[in-house]
Amino acid sequence: MPFQLYNTLTRQKEDFKPLADNQVGLYTCGPTVYDYAHIGNLRTYVFEDVLKRVLLYDDYKVKHVMNITDVGHLVSDADEGEDKMEIGARREKKTAWEIAEFYTEAFQKDIAELNILPPDIWCKATDHIKEQIELIGTLEKKGFTYQTDDGIYFDTAKFKDYGQLAKLDIEGLQAGARIEMVKGKRNSTDFALWKFSPSTSSGKKRQMEWNSPWGTGFPGWHIECSAMAMKYLGEQIDIHCGAVDHLNVHHTNEIAQSEAATGKKFVNYWIHGEHLLVDGGKMSKSKGNYATLQTVIGEGFNPFAFRYLVLTSHYRSKLNFTWESLQAAQNALTKLYKQVAELDDARKLDQEYKDKFEAALNDDLNTPQAVSIVWDLLKSDLPAGAKKATLLDFDKILGLGLDKKQQLVEIPEKIEKLLTEREKARSDKNWDKADELRNEIEKAGFIVDDTPEGQRIKQAS
Numbered sequence: 001m002p003f004q005l006y007n008t009l010t011r012q013k014e015d016f017k018p019l020a021d022n023q024v025g026l027y028t029c030g031p032t033v034y035d036y037a038h039i040g041n042l043r044t045y046v047f048e049d050v051l052k053r054v055l056l057y058d059d060y061k062v063k064h065v066m067n068i069t070d071v072g073h074l075v076s077d078a079d080e081g082e083d084k085m086e087i088g089a090r091r092e093k094k095t096a097w098e099i100a101e102f103y104t105e106a107f108q109k110d111i112a113e114l115n116i117l118p119p120d121i122w123c124k125a126t127d128h129i130k131e132q133i134e135l136i137g138t139l140e141k142k143g144f145t146y147q148t149d150d151g152i153y154f155d156t157a158k159f160k161d162y163g164q165l166a167k168l169d170i171e172g173l174q175a176g177a178r179i180e181m182v183k184g185k186r187n188s189t190d191f192a193l194w195k196f197s198p199s200t201s202s203g204k205k206r207q208m209e210w211n212s213p214w215g216t217g218f219p220g221w222h223i224e225c226s227a228m229a230m231k232y233l234g235e236q237i238d239i240h241c242g243a244v245d246h247l248n249v250h251h252t253n254e255i256a257q258s259e260a261a262t263g264k265k266f267v268n269y270w271i272h273g274e275h276l277l278v279d280g281g282k283m284s285k286s287k288g289n290y291a292t293l294q295t296v297i298g299e300g301f302n303p304f305a306f307r308y309l310v311l312t313s314h315y316r317s318k319l320n321f322t323w324e325s326l327q328a329a330q331n332a333l334t335k336l337y338k339q340v341a342e343l344d345d346a347r348k349l350d351q352e353y354k355d356k357f358e359a360a361l362n363d364d365l366n367t368p369q370a371v372s373i374v375w376d377l378l379k380s381d382l383p384a385g386a387k388k389a390t391l392l393d394f395d396k397i398l399g400l401g402l403d404k405k406q407q408l409v410e411i412p413e414k415i416e417k418l419l420t421e422r423e424k425a426r427s428d429k430n431w432d433k434a435d436e437l438r439n440e441i442e443k444a445g446f447i448v449d450d451t452p453e454g455q456r457i458k459q460a461s
């Protein structure tokens, strides 16, 4: 059964064939470590983890590289605004280096809590300045660059296939954006490879800067991914992932730089995940509509509940986040853990269910279907030992920790009843009764919070 993936390059599902035998080079764009990742970012890392686990399940040898963006990611995609790292440093009165170290660790902790397999290679942009300078040098020699007052730019008009991945309307973009373009840029889609540090006379000395053949400064955001992906995976790689917000600019520019430098196709399969939304809009730092994994945990949720929630939607569908849906995911997961705990020891797995499960995931990572197969299996009349063995096998991909004793707290029926009564009291505006019920719930060891989305319950610590 072939593994099919939706390739953004061709806008269709394709059979996956690696460049070499059963070896797969996988590059996933990593976090910008100026702040905590939000659960939108983490949705993307969960989908990429499922992709990697399916490859491993299908017996591929995977070499997974993830970068840490610790310099050069500016506030605006148009090469303007401050470096996010410098903003983080000012916000916390620390150095940009301290900020990077702190949030890299926080990110690594988050992904471990979500049972996301770590990459084989972590690589920081600031550890690869030499490689980035070399790549810019190659592009310069080949005539793809030009210099402005503020840096070295890639001339997108010189790269024939620019914008193909995102199917950009280049002419429309050039015409529309001319007015707001950074001074000295030749085309609106041109992007910075190297930015000069502001002159010291302006009094705004950067914390992170390096010497280069063009002057003191720092690399653009896009060049780091090209330089590090090629260093660790070669000039041509099998799979490159990220969320859809990276399509128009970041990935489009990675392709342009890499292919201009090598003359070879950079990536065979571009796989993009859809966004996590809040009230119909993208969850993002700039909108302030985000939650971190630590917020989620603080609200009484198990990180696996978030992982389960992500698995219940297809990675190419938008997923609107609500606390209610997270609660529903946690309830389902609690039920799942309970049922798994009640099964006998694992015996021989059931091949028919295994085939169905594999078919769902090999069909462009259909995780919602895979999750429903889990419930079908539990409902089936297979012997308990076969159910257990099959579920443990499925968990190699789901990563829900079914092999461990999970500590999820079930909300007792008595509490559920009190909550329903309290909901009614609140809608009748009978506040005394609502308070009385709150006390009763607290005495039973649970805390109830009233949120715009209704009551939320967690166990008292």
Ligand code: AMP
Pocket: 029, 030, 031, 032, 033, 039, 040, 041, 042, 043, 044, 069, 241, 242, 243, 244, 245, 246, 274, 275, 276, 277, 282, 283, 284
């Ligand atoms: P960043 O730290 O901004 O470089 O983003 C890290 C990853 O999260 C990238 O793959 C982004 O495309 C992805 N991302 C950003 N916002 C969201 C969102 N709301 N939902 C899903 N993925 C996102």
Ligand code: ZN
Pocket: 028, 029, 030, 225, 250
């Ligand atoms: Zn990247």
